[in-house]
Amino acid sequence: MCETCGCGNADEHAVIQKPNDPNYEHKHRDHDHDHNNTIEIQTDILAKNNLLAERNRGYFSAKNITALNLVSSPGSGKTTLLEKTIKQLKSNVPINVIEGDQQTMRDAERIDKTGVPVVQVNTGTGCHLDAHMIQHAIQELDPENKSILFIENVGNLVCPALFDLGEAMKIVIISVTEGEDKPQKYPHMFDASDICIINKIDLLPYVDFDMEKCKDFALQVNHKLKFFELSAKTGEGMNHWIKWLKQKP
Amino acid sequence: MHEMSLAINIVEIACQTADQNGAVKINSIEVEVGKLAGVLEDSLSFCFKAAQNKTAAENAQLEIISIPGKGHCKTCNISFNTESFFTLCPNCKGISIEIIDGKDLKIRAINVD
Numbered sequence: 001m002c003e004t005c006g007c008g009n010a011d012e013h014a015v016i017q018k019p020n021d022p023n024y025e026h027k028h029r030d031h032d033h034d035h036n037n038t039i040e041i042q043t044d045i046l047a048k049n050n051l052l053a054e055r056n057r058g059y060f061s062a063k064n065i066t067a068l069n070l071v072s073s074p075g076s077g078k079t080t081l082l083e084k085t086i087k088q089l090k091s092n093v094p095i096n097v098i099e100g101d102q103q104t105m106r107d108a109e110r111i112d113k114t115g116v117p118v119v120q121v122n123t124g125t126g127c128h129l130d131a132h133m134i135q136h137a138i139q140e141l142d143p144e145n146k147s148i149l150f151i152e153n154v155g156n157l158v159c160p161a162l163f164d165l166g167e168a169m170k171i172v173i174i175s176v177t178e179g180e181d182k183p184q185k186y187p188h189m190f191d192a193s194d195i196c197i198i199n200k201i202d203l204l205p206y207v208d209f210d211m212e213k214c215k216d217f218a219l220q221v222n223h224k225l226k227f228f229e230l231s232a233k234t235g236e237g238m239n240h241w242i243k244w245l246k247q248k249p
Numbered sequence: 250m251h252e253m254s255l256a257i258n259i260v261e262i263a264c265q266t267a268d269q270n271g272a273v274k275i276n277s278i279e280v281e282v283g284k285l286a287g288v289l290e291d292s293l294s295f296c297f298k299a300a301q302n303k304t305a306a307e308n309a310q311l312e313i314i315s316i317p318g319k320g321h322c323k324t325c326n327i328s329f330n331t332e333s334f335f336t337l338c339p340n341c342k343g344i345s346i347e348i349i350d351g352k353d354l355k356i357r358a359i360n361v362d
Contacts, residue, residue, distance in 0.1 A: 187334035
């Protein structure tokens with residue numbers, strides 16, 4: 001231990017000394033830190049993602065593109081909802097789709113059959129899409145002005161809540177088979193979203209799902225949430241959702 | 250496991266700042282994690298150990314400072330501490346709550362040689 005500064009082993013330091021120097025003191029030649037070398041940063045940990053997200057947002061704004069980030073747990077029916085939405089909407093508004101999954105092209109292949117441009121982002125082991133992936137995906141897609149871009153995030157009700165992609169809003173989708181307590185269990189996603197779609201309402205007679213309770217729970221987390229109750233499969237309730245989308249870009 | 254992405258970002262920002270300041274070794278990294286940021290501190294510490302490998306932050310300590318959550322009731326115009334998004338106003342029991350603090354994830358400072 002260096003006795004002067006307590007910064008490690010004194011043997012590590014060069015000793016600088018004149019012959020018979022009565023004023024000899026231990027000197028530090030090979031390190032000149034002041035032992036209180038703290039650098040203030042005060043930066044958001046997600047600053048890099050947020051910056052790219054804002055760039056994406058600027059691109060969308062300049063081209064009058066409404067980017068909607070669809071988030072949910074796996075199996076809530078995001079892709080089916082998208083397929084049905086595209087069929088009803090594509091004659092009114094140009095649509096582009098970014099599909100996010102850890103593996104496979106399955107969802108992109110399903111969307112491709114609807115006839116709208118789509119790219120698949122495979123995140124590998126990643127549990128969410130980030131703004132950088134979206135930047136590259138939109139370079140690939142080159143969406144037209146005055147259109148809607150649907151971004152189907154990786155099925156995960158936790159991680160995607162944290163990552164801004166530059167979207168106009170997040171839309172959280174839950175299905176009645178998941179139970180009405182989803183907003184209580186995964187509040188971050190409901191806090192981060194502006195719209196909540198409750199899907200598979202055709203199954204309501206067969207499951208113990210209390211619609212009003214679910215909405216109350218969601219509103220307790222985020223009192224500004226707007227709801228659409230629908231069944232992508234049977235088409236029930238889809239008209240309100242489609243009408244809302246038509247007013248978008 | 251978004252904590253891994255966060256840990257990688259923390260190490261990147263710290264190493265970049267150290268480099269810009271001519272430092273070669275990072276002793277510690279101080280981060281603020283809001284109670285409502287959706288981050289598990291244990292997971293973040295665990296991921297940090299993997300992320301710091303073979304970087305200038307290899308031996309750095311991660312110091313996590315917890316920032317309490319705070320809600321504001323728009324009806325009563327009062328603020329209160331909360332540990333949860335799932336919260337009612339302690340005064341009027343209403344739901345018109347804005348979370349005004351505790352969602353941030355920030356890297357505060359680094360200590361370097």
